[in-house]
Amino acid sequence: MTDHASSLTLSDVTKSYGTAPVLRGVSFDLVRGRVHALAGGNGSGKSTLIKVLAGIERADGGTLSRPDRAETALLGFTPAHARDAGLRFVHQDLGLLPDMTVAENMAFTRGFPKIGGRIAWRELHATTAALLSRFEVDVDPRATVRALRPADRTMVAIARALADDDPDQVLVLDEPTASLPHHEVDVLLDGLSRRAQQGQTILYVSHRLDEVLSLAHSVTVLRDGVVAATRDTRELDGLGLAELMAGRSLGTLYGERSRTRAAEDSPPVLETRKLSAGRVDGIDLTIRAGEIVGLAGLLGSGRSTLLRTIFGAVRPRSGTLTIDGTSVTSIRTAMRQGVALVPENRLADALFPDESVTRNITIATLPRHVRWARLSRARERAVATDVIDDLRIKTTGPDQPVTRLSGGNQQKAVVARWLQRAPRLLLLDEPTQGVDVMTRADLYERVRTVAAGGTSVLVASSDVEELAHLCDRVLVLRAGQITAELTGPEISATDIVTRSYADQEPS
Numbered sequence: 315m316t317d318h319a320s321s322l323t324l325s326d327v328t329k330s331y332g333t334a335p336v337l338r339g340v341s342f343d344l345v346r347g348r349v350h351a352l353a354g355g356n357g358s359g360k361s362t363l364i365k366v367l368a369g370i371e372r373a374d375g376g377t378l379s380r381p382d383r384a385e386t387a388l389l390g391f392t393p394a395h396a397r398d399a400g401l402r403f404v405h406q407d408l409g410l411l412p413d414m415t416v417a418e419n420m421a422f423t424r425g426f427p428k429i430g431g432r433i434a435w436r437e438l439h440a441t442t443a444a445l446l447s448r449f450e451v452d453v454d455p456r457a458t459v460r461a462l463r464p465a466d467r468t469m470v471a472i473a474r475a476l477a478d479d480d481p482d483q484v485l486v487l488d489e490p491t492a493s494l495p496h497h498e499v500d501v502l503l504d505g506l507s508r509r510a511q512q513g514q515t516i517l518y519v520s521h522r523l524d525e526v527l528s529l530a531h532s533v534t535v536l537r538d539g540v541v542a543a544t545r546d547t548r549e550l551d552g553l554g555l556a557e558l559m560a561g562r563s564l565g566t567l568y569g570e571r572s573r574t575r576a577a578e579d580s581p582p583v584l585e586t587r588k589l590s591a592g593r594v595d596g597i598d599l600t601i602r603a604g605e606i607v608g609l610a611g612l613l614g615s616g617r618s619t620l621l622r623t624i625f626g627a628v629r630p631r632s633g634t635l636t637i638d639g640t641s642v643t644s645i646r647t648a649m650r651q652g653v654a655l656v657p658e659n660r661l662a663d664a665l666f667p668d669e670s671v672t673r674n675i676t677i678a679t680l681p682r683h684v685r686w687a688r689l690s691r692a693r694e695r696a697v698a699t700d701v702i703d704d705l706r707i708k709t710t711g712p713d714q715p716v717t718r719l720s721g722g723n724q725q726k727a728v729v730a731r732w733l734q735r736a737p738r739l740l741l742l743d744e745p746t747q748g749v750d751v752m753t754r755a756d757l758y759e760r761v762r763t764v765a766a767g768g769t770s771v772l773v774a775s776s777d778v779e780e781l782a783h784l785c786d787r788v789l790v791l792r793a794g795q796i797t798a799e800l801t802g803p804e805i806s807a808t809d810i811v812t813r814s815y816a817d818q819e820p821s
């Protein structure tokens with residue numbers, strides 16, 4: 315790639331938290347008009363590097379250089395320096411106000427045009443429309459952000475970040491597709507490809523290997539804070555990229571696919587009849603002991619509501635819901651019947667932020683570690699240490715505060731908590747969001763192990779590969795109703811996508 319003009323060079327970036335080095339001499343180049351991906355396992359240092367570039371975290375050393383500008387030391391780099399260096403960031407949460415219009419969101423960062431002290435709405439809408447059309451985003455400036463489809467929201471955030479129209483800007487995107495459903499991902503990737511073709515330089519952080527390979531021209535792989543490799547993506551396939559991330563041979567990407575289809579005659583654990591709650595509309599569902607059942611469907615199809623209703627957190631409008639024949643009427647009765655939920659919003663709903671990694675793993679099974687009426691911390695730590703090793707949770711030790719873990723490692727700790735407990739019915743909502751591809755296979759293996767021991771599992775996921783690899787049966791939900799059921803050893807990701815979109819009106 316030496317034949318292309320460099321747009322940004324990072325040299326020898328270092329950063330430690332306390333005595334733990336997190337970035338150890340990271341260097342790479344971005345080429346103008348190219349998408350460069352940053353990949354790496356959980357805890358490899360991706361977010362830290364992005365925070366350093368944004369001036370939010372202070373680096374210990376390293377420099378950033380851009381053509382025709384003075385080299386900048388990263389020690390003491392601030393958000394203002396990042397802006398002056400032409401770096402523009404769109405983070406996962408997008409930073410848009412959902413109840414404001416697109417035009418108002420633009421004006422919050424760029425200023426409201428005024429005539430005679432009053433806001434010139436017509437002008438604001440016209441300039442916003444012009445900006446959006448430059449970015450080929452087909453939305454009405456007067457629409458509220460909440461009303462937009464998810465990929466368009468991201469494009470609006472990108473248009474806002476790049477509104478200055480300076481061709482030298484570098485767009486940094488941190489996991490922009492993490493919460494986008496399948497078809498929206500394609501819309502966004504198309505938009506980004508077009509921007510790159512028009513000369514936009516992009517640094518793209520993602521866990522999704524297929525995206526890295528289809529969108530990016532080149533990729534830098536971080537491993538334990540070191541650049542393990544920088545490659546042209548044409549030289550790589552998914553397995554090759556995952557192996558660079560893991561630093562070892564993996565054999566297959568998702569591990570062996572062994573279905574454990576429960577016998578038809580194993581007893582039903584969950585039974586719902588004409589269950590309606592929130593957007594869930596008349597669901598008949600039976601899950602037998604040891605079955606792993608997947609829930610597919612588009613955004614808003616009711617997957618999370620169904621899980622939360624089964625967990626007793628949403629009160630049904632009508633219908634029945636029983637676990638082992640006993641009615642579930644509240645979270646308390648659900649828990650008493652052995653139902654556990656790993657919610658989608660890990661930070662808010664599942665993490666105990668003031669506790670250690672160990673306690674976050676063992677909290678659902680604490681009574682098991684009591685001996686002679688006292689909690690045996692040694693037993694508790696031993697169990698947690700096994701989980702940490704098995705799932706490759708990157709920590710400085712079992713006593714590390716959980717909030718100091720990287721996002722993907724926090725997710726592993728929360729899922730592991732309930733896998734320890736082996737509940738009667740395990741409800742998983744997007745269980746591997748943000749988890750690196752190497753650990754996914756280990757998590758799937760653990761889910762299969764608890765299922766083989768009799769736990770029933772209901773898993774909602776927008777990752778169709780995940781559903782295809784993990785589940786004995788996949789249900790497709792649309793507008794709160796089950797519209798298709800896929801069973802048998804040949805459930806494929808393509809089938810799930812096809813059934814999810816069947817008869818779908820284009821949006």
Ligand SMILES: Nc1ncnc2c1ncn2[C@@H]1O[C@H](COP(=O)(O)OP(=O)(O)OP(=O)(O)O)[C@@H](O)[C@H]1O
Pocket residue numbers: 331336354355356357358359360361362363708709718719720721722723748
């Ligand atoms: N505030 C902090 N204090 C101490 N250690 C931290 C802190 N923030 C992050 N770390 C450590 O820095 C390392 C890199 O974390 P970082 O969040 O950059 O990883 P990542 O590659 O973005 O991971 P993920 O894919 O899980 O998001 C991890 O080992 C993490 O535990």
